[in-house]
Amino acid sequence: MGESAMIKLDALGKRFHGPSGLVTALDDVSLEIAEGEIFGVIGRSGAGKSTLLRAINLLERPDQGRVFVGGVDLTGLRSDALRLERRRVGMIFQHFNLLARRSVYDNVALPLELAGLTRREIRDRVRPLLELVELADKADQVPAKLSGGQKQRVGIARALAAEPRILLSDEATSALDPQTTRSILGLLKDINQRLGLTIVLITHEMSVVREICDRVAVMDAGRIVELGSTFDVLTRPTHPLAREIARGLEPELKLDHLFGERFSEVPVLGGTTLLRIAFSGPHAEAPVISDLVRRFNVDLNILSGTIDHIQDRPYGVMKVELAGSVEPVVAHLKSLELGVEVLGYVRSALRTAL
Amino acid sequence: MSEALLEQLFDSLTDTLLMVGTASLVALLLGTGLGVVLFATTERGLWRQPAVSRGLGAVVNATRSTPFIILMVAIIPFTRLIAGTSIGTGAAIVPLAVAAVPFFARLVEAALREVDRGLIEAAQAMGATPRQILWKVLLPEALPSLARGLTLTIISLIGYSAMAGAVGGGGLGDLGIRYGYQRFNPTVMLAVVAVLIILVQLVQSLGDFAARRLQKK
Ligand SMILES: Nc1ncnc2c1ncn2[C@@H]1O[C@H](COP(=O)(O)OP(=O)(O)O)[C@@H](O)[C@H]1O
Ligand SMILES: [Mg+2]
Numbered sequence: 001m002g003e004s005a006m007i008k009l010d011a012l013g014k015r016f017h018g019p020s021g022l023v024t025a026l027d028d029v030s031l032e033i034a035e036g037e038i039f040g041v042i043g044r045s046g047a048g049k050s051t052l053l054r055a056i057n058l059l060e061r062p063d064q065g066r067v068f069v070g071g072v073d074l075t076g077l078r079s080d081a082l083r084l085e086r087r088r089v090g091m092i093f094q095h096f097n098l099l100a101r102r103s104v105y106d107n108v109a110l111p112l113e114l115a116g117l118t119r120r121e122i123r124d125r126v127r128p129l130l131e132l133v134e135l136a137d138k139a140d141q142v143p144a145k146l147s148g149g150q151k152q153r154v155g156i157a158r159a160l161a162a163e164p165r166i167l168l169s170d171e172a173t174s175a176l177d178p179q180t181t182r183s184i185l186g187l188l189k190d191i192n193q194r195l196g197l198t199i200v201l202i203t204h205e206m207s208v209v210r211e212i213c214d215r216v217a218v219m220d221a222g223r224i225v226e227l228g229s230t231f232d233v234l235t236r237p238t239h240p241l242a243r244e245i246a247r248g249l250e251p252e253l254k255l256d257h258l259f260g261e262r263f264s265e266v267p268v269l270g271g272t273t274l275l276r277i278a279f280s281g282p283h284a285e286a287p288v289i290s291d292l293v294r295r296f297n298v299d300l301n302i303l304s305g306t307i308d309h310i311q312d313r314p315y316g317v318m319k320v321e322l323a324g325s326v327e328p329v330v331a332h333l334k335s336l337e338l339g340v341e342v343l344g345y346v347r348s349a350l351r352t353a354l
Numbered sequence: 355m356s357e358a359l360l361e362q363l364f365d366s367l368t369d370t371l372l373m374v375g376t377a378s379l380v381a382l383l384l385g386t387g388l389g390v391v392l393f394a395t396t397e398r399g400l401w402r403q404p405a406v407s408r409g410l411g412a413v414v415n416a417t418r419s420t421p422f423i424i425l426m427v428a429i430i431p432f433t434r435l436i437a438g439t440s441i442g443t444g445a446a447i448v449p450l451a452v453a454a455v456p457f458f459a460r461l462v463e464a465a466l467r468e469v470d471r472g473l474i475e476a477a478q479a480m481g482a483t484p485r486q487i488l489w490k491v492l493l494p495e496a497l498p499s500l501a502r503g504l505t506l507t508i509i510s511l512i513g514y515s516a517m518a519g520a521v522g523g524g525g526l527g528d529l530g531i532r533y534g535y536q537r538f539n540p541t542v543m544l545a546v547v548a549v550l551i552i553l554v555q556l557v558q559s560l561g562d563f564a565a566r567r568l569q570k571k
Contacts, residue, residue, distance in 0.1 A: 059478055059479060083482070083483065085481075086478070086479060086480065086481035087480065087481040089479070090479075091476065091479040093475075093476065095470075095472055097470065097473055097475065097476040099473060099494070099495055100495060101494055101495055101497065101498075101568070101569075102494075110477075110480065111481075113490065114477070114480055114481065114482045114486050115481070162480065162481075
């Protein structure tokens with residue numbers, strides 16, 4: 001990146017006076033986002049995601065640090081120059097923020113009116129945008145008549161009207177149902193590929209990140225605690241919060257419910273071991289399980305298993321109960337670059353009965 | 355009802371409409387401006403001017419908390435300055451307008467406050483200037499509320515104008531007091547009340563209709 005960074009955030013700091021004292025919303029955040037990238041920011045509510053996003057077009061001016069967009073230091077601009085730069089950064093919102101008294105057409109036209117284009121120029125821009133978001137037939141409707149997904153499509157068309165290089169998305173799918181979310185994310189991906197638009201989106205849902213992001217930053221208490229490709233962060237999270245968020249995508253398996261009294265946090269004599277195996281990397285698609293059984297003469301009972309594709313790469317997670325010697329199995333799996341984790345132990349049913 | 359009475363009723367109605375109409379027009383022009391300033395100069399406003407905001411707020415509150423009948427007397431010198439006299443229909447317009455401007459301004463301020471902050475933010479993200487935000491976003495989005503506010507202002511003015519009438523301003527209030535109260539003529543009194551009721555109803559219905567039309571766009 002370096003030279004070609006579309007967005008460069010340099011040591012941003014921001015504090016707010018909240019009801020219970022000072023709140024640090026941004027704590028020394030530095031970040032570079034490349035042109036054409038779809039970059040996700042994920043974190044819990046209050047982590048500072050919106051503040052970070054709003055710093056990019058200086059809707060929220062940081063107390064410290066500098067913001068570069070397309071090589072221009074926005075933090076150093078006078079307000080009129082800043083307004084011109086903002087036209088090059090589109091933004092969409094969780095609650096759409098459409099003008100209730102303007103038609104769909106006039107909503108999309110607004111940024112162009114503000115920029116002083118003629119009616120004719122505006123029409124030539126708005127029509128194809130409405131086609132792009134498949135709302136040409138709704139041009140004369142008011143937003144109240146539209147569904148949530150349609151409203152967000154209007155929001156997207158409006159954000160694209162001034163032909164920005166960057167699109168900022170603040171929880172744009174959080175008010176939508178899963179199916180509509182997928183179609184909106186599909187549209188964003190499409191726009192990213194067709195127009196080469198750089199997209200920064202913030203969300204609290206890992207599924208959104210998994211769906212379209214190239215890279216992701218995990219935020220906690222105003223800091224970026226993990227940053228990497230979506231595949232790496234999802235399959236090999238290092239920070240506890242990143243791990244918690246990534247695991248949130250897996251089907252929940254309540255081990256203590258499944259095994260009741262027999263479940264144990266510590267090893268038990270003559271019991272079995274519960275393992276979580278993450279399949280990624282070069283051996284993700286190898287027939288690992290049958291190989292294990294043959295090679296180490298162990299018994300494997302599969303408790304749950306999922307196979308997913310993240311950024312078009314296969315990624316599977318399996319939870320198994322293993323009877324037999326554990327150490328060689330774990331060592332072997334690690335040598336295959338698979339993720340292995342001991343989840344707990346189970347006393348043998350026979351012993352408990354005695 | 356005699357023809358003379360009808361004629362008087364008609365003249366008084368004309369006076370009332372003149373007073374209320376002119377004062378409403380002044381309130382619409384100056385009150386909108388004042389309301390925008392009150393809205394925009396607050397701590398989190400588009401043109402942050404806390405001192406201006408506090409100063410104007412205090413003046414507006416003072417005017418609004420003075421009973422109209424007292425306000426009318428208190429500003430007689432000002433009325434003379436503007437109208438050249440302190441008696442008559444023309445002169446009554448001055449205190450009516452003075453009362454109506456801050457009244458409507460507060461309603462304008464409230465209507466602008468009702469506009470979703472997210473819309474202001476969206477406009478700022480588009481690179482809108484404060485002036486553009488006002489004309490392209492705030493005022494158009496607030497239009498239904500503004501219509502309701504104006505309706506309320508006009509109706510309040512009809513009431514105030516009857517008071518103004520009682521102290522020499524002419525109009526329906528004057529007629530009602532002179533004939534109905536001082537000369538014990540209940541017919542006139544009832545006729546005045548009926549006309550006032552119809553007038554208020556008419557304004558309310560028109561206002562509701564306008565607000566509904568604007569809401570739907
Ligand atoms: N305008 C503001 N005034 C006071 N506190 C704020 C303001 N904006 C954000 N905060 C605080 O800053 C922290 C980060 O907020 P935000 O960036 O909105 O988080 P997120 O988008 O991750 O939920 C929160 O504690 C929030 O309460
Ligand atoms: Mg947020």
